[in-house]
Amino acid sequence: MVDSEDRATAAATATRAAATPAAAATPATALAAERPAPDLYARMREAVLSLELAPGQRLSERGLEPQFGASRTPIRAALMRLESEGLVSRDPRGWTVAPIDLDELATLAEFREVLETAIVRLATERASDDDLAGVAELVMTLSSASSADDGLGTGTGFHRELASLSGNTFLATALEGVLTRLYRTRWLEVRSAESRERALHEHEAIANALRSRDPAGAELAVVQHLRATQQRLLESLNANRVGLRASGMTIAGDAR
């Protein structure tokens, strides 16, 4: 038997432009569909990271079609990719935006410490003097930018640069994954001027240890920075916890 819907939409199929889904013609309630659309995966990722798609929210492939102006096949592909990044999860029922899990954040912090201590140790061995001077400069650049843009990308840029200087792509990729999973906490956390100030000093301490090619010192500075950062995060989350729960986001686990 020939597809009945195929016949029904035959006219529309004949006239529609190349690879545009029928629904895209009227993206009335579109969320991220308004922009020129770089690529679907990036837009969906952005929607998750910006909390436009809330942690714990159920997603259906068909429901996402009109929102993102694409058909199920690419949406499904994007979901699978996001799943491999831990931003979305699949249960027998369907898809869910990964909840923010405080236990996971703790485990993640521990993992991150392992990665970053190794990263700075290798960086002291391998990076050129120019590279390390560049790191010190980067600290200043990002710190001045931080007053402007609220310090959003501040920390991660610095840490990404260190990872690159380690010369080990697996370390860099793993850290990238950690930063991705950590990203959404920035929206839940209150960042005071003084906490930014302290983070800046900690970055400087790391940069200095790197310049003097002191692996032990660099590892220590990194550990201190990461632990202080984690503590600031947890304090902030605990303070906001009641309000966060009320916002409809799923936040699981103990904040110890």
Added chain:
Amino acid sequence: MVDSEDRATAAATATRAAATPAAAATPATALAAERPAPDLYARMREAVLSLELAPGQRLSERGLEPQFGASRTPIRAALMRLESEGLVSRDPRGWTVAPIDLDELATLAEFREVLETAIVRLATERASDDDLAGVAELVMTLSSASSADDGLGTGTGFHRELASLSGNTFLATALEGVLTRLYRTRWLEVRSAESRERALHEHEAIANALRSRDPAGAELAVVQHLRATQQRLLESLNANRVGLRASGMTIAGDAR
């Protein structure tokens, strides 16, 4: 206009069983398609890891259909998943079975050392006495099995167990990824009885350090084991290099 092929295959469509592709009826030249088929991803993964799909080999989604008795959609999904594991890669042209890259193996070894030293350090802190006794027992079990099955899964089972005892799922997952990327080298490597014997002793050293809850000793034993293993691998690869190239597999990088 209605799909012409749709009409052409209408009869076949009407009679075919639920979710079986038409081509599956005659999987003449099937490779992995013969078995009852657990799930497609697992079979394709197995085909890559067993070198049934050779390193560097070009893959086309349509070409894989008859081999695995599935249609493009699930094959594509499996390829994307394998891509995220580093077993398959996507260039502008299409899909390729990931070549075995000796440079990558070196970077991977370094990464692994970072992971496993952290793993045993955490295991000395967290694992129960029973767990650690179990590790010592596992060494013996796997060593006796190694004489039987050529020691195929020997090393990885031990290391996986350690990862689990670290109590950090990210460390365990990352190590899993490393072991996956490393897996295919076992087919290129000659494993002598004495090398297995040495690996056994190294495993025992690790287990002993764990039982005495000696983090520094455990880290040292792990580093020694991993470096010795890596050296055995590189020696074996260098010795076989010419023969390996002739086998049609792509093997890239310097074996230093």
Added chain:
DNA sequence: TCCTCCTGATTGGTATACCAGTATGGTATC
């Protein structure tokens, strides 16, 4: 009033038609 069963809607999973871009081979021309 509560429980049960049935029906419709919704889910992900799959097969496949079509598209645009690209490589490849043969042919015709110089």
Added chain:
DNA sequence: GATACCATACTGGTATACCAATCAGGAGGA
């Protein structure tokens, strides 16, 4: 004989029809 060009046969990317399973809601009975 060499080279340029064109047709054909691929490639992955996309849209969509269909399937089975499962969930939700309502109607009917106890």
